[in-house]
Amino acid sequence: MKKTQTTLLILDDNEEILIAARMLLKRHFETVITTVNPKKIPELLNEHPIEVILLDMNYRLGYEDGKEGIFWFKEIQKMAPKVQIILMTSYAHIETAVEGIKLGAIDYILKPWNNEVLLQTIKEAVKLVRKKGPEVAPTPASFFKGRAASIQKVYQMADRVSKTDVNTLILGENGTGKYVLAQYIHEQSARREQPFIHVDLGSLNENLFESELFGYAKGAFTDAKQDTAGRFEMAHGGTIFLDEIGNVPLHLQSKLLQIIQSKSVIRLGESKTRPVDVRILTATNSDIELEVEQKHFREDLYYRINTVVLSLPALRARKEDISSLMDFFLQQYADKYQRSLPSIDNYTREELTKYDWKGNIREMQNRVERAMILSDSDQLTLADFGISQLAISPYQDEASLQEIERISIVKAMDKSQGNISQAALELGLSRAALYRRLEKHNLK
Incomplete structure (x- = not known):
């Protein structure tokens, strides 16, 4: 055989x-x-x-x-x-x-x-x-940069930084793309063929901090059945991305500083020093300068990790990118779920541009995937994204809200071709509630 x-x-x-x-x-x-x-x-x-x-x-x-x-x-x-x-x-x-x-x-x-x-x-x-064909390293085209001046500036700096090994700190709210930027820097660097190891320090249990990052020898603790490399050793020759570094407890920050300074690790249960050749990228969504000022973050560690600082803007601060970013994700999920690419009418695009996107790019990605999974239509509406008009315009006067409600009902009725049950589902209402609104707006 x-x-x-x-x-x-x-x-x-x-x-x-x-x-x-x-x-x-x-x-x-x-x-x-x-x-x-x-x-x-x-x-x-x-x-x-x-x-x-x-x-x-x-x-x-x-x-x-x-x-x-x-x-x-x-x-x-x-x-x-x-x-x-x-x-x-x-x-x-x-x-x-x-x-x-x-x-x-x-x-x-x-x-x-x-x-x-x-x-x-x-x-x-x-x-x-x-x-799928041969695997190739991602190129800059694999990443959505956007055309807003603020994000273009960040990526221009990232291109320069990637040619060096300087420690780089990435700042930004949750969901602004800190992981994507770190991966971009790695893929444009001379280390691109070597490992890119991501460590979410925010979710790492304090008791596992040293064993996960530095590794351990067989017998170092109860479940240590064999010699095991830590994340720094795994990243040898490549890049280690320490995400949410602002969440590391103060008493563990000195251990992290020691590795960054010495470029070596000592596994738990050993005395042997193991050199590690790694590029260090870090990120946080906290006001780390304030943390330093309040003595919650070591000043010497802060200066070690921030040779270069890249600050990612919130999505609401780069509204000119919202529509094209939405198209980027729509194409991704159309490919993933093997369905035709739906359209978004101009009204919906304008309203989504006004939306605050508090969860930033991550929220958009999740909402686009939701729409692609739940909607069978070839044209997506606000309801498909799970966003209500009130969430976009919470301070409009009563007359404006009444008109918005009427337009939403007309669109839902047109989409369902007059089917009350489908229109009610689209609007998130019961059949009885929809009937009352049809009467209120003289749409029966």
């Missing part, structure tokens, strides 16, 4: 499962790599031409909610977007696997698996990888 020429990676915390999977799959596929440690994923992706990953959802004893699996799934997507991922789970955790499918996993396999089903699923994943 001829083997399929491909490289598979299987991750599971149970050695027996890995042995069983390897014995089966080695008969059908050329290279099968296994590991119990998901922290080895960046290293393995760099060393091997992996096309398909079988990813278990849980790795630590007592943690069975699947969150670790989802976390590593997202990390793989960032590091190797071409790789196809098949989730492995038990019947009791199907809901978590379904969440992974929504995020882009090709399929999930129940343990204990059916051999034929597993083999066929992997073969389909290999075919899908090869349909």
Whole structure:
């Protein structure tokens, strides 16, 4: 029997499962790599031409909610977007696997698996990888910059910064694109072929801070079953992006400062110093200068990370980009969900430009995806984005609001071709409430 020429990676915390999977799959596929440690994923992706990953959802004893699996799934997507991922789970955790499918996993396999089903699923994943063609590093065109002067200035500075290794601090409200800018800098740098490791310091448990960032030796604590590299070592040769650095507790900031100064780490349970060659990017949505002034953030650490500061503007401060950014996301989700690209009429575009977008680009991305999933129409309205007219113009007088209500009802009735139930659903009203408004506006 001829083997399929491909490289598979299987991750599971149970050695027996890995042995069983390897014995089966080695008969059908050329290279099968296994590991119990998901922290080895960046290293393995760099060393091997992996096309398909079988990813278990849980790795630590007592943690069975699947969150670790989802976390590593997202990390793989960032590091190797071409790789196809098949989730492995038990019947009791199907809901978590379904969440992974929504995020882009090709399929999930129940343990204990059916051999034929597993083999066929992997073969389909290999075919899908090869349909996508060779993976290339993102170019500047992969990123939406916008034409507002404020954002153009940021990206011009980012282009200059990317040619150096200077520590760079990215400031901006939640959802303004700090991660995207950090990734952009990495992709334009000489380190683009090396790892880009993202660490969300805001969600990192204090007790795990040192082991996650610096790594640990076997036996350093109860669950330390083998020597494990931390995030700084994973990023060796590349870039580490320390997101929400303003949330690091004061007593841990000195440990971070020591690594940045010495460019080396000491794993927990070891005394050996390990040099790390990393480009350091940081970000925060807090007023970090005020934090320094109030002694909540170390001044020496602040000056270490802010050789260059890039400040991202809020979306409401670059209104000229709102319409084209919306089109950018519409095209993305039309491709993702394999549906035709809907249009947005001029009235809706104007109203969405007036909207405050408190969640910035992230809010727009979520609302565009919502509209693409929930609407079957070839033209999107405010209702499809989950935005009410009142949210856009909260201070209009009663007469203006009454006219807005009348126009919204007319549009909904036209769209549903007079179907009361559909129009009511579109407007978020009951049938009875819609009837009352039709009478009020003499639209019956």
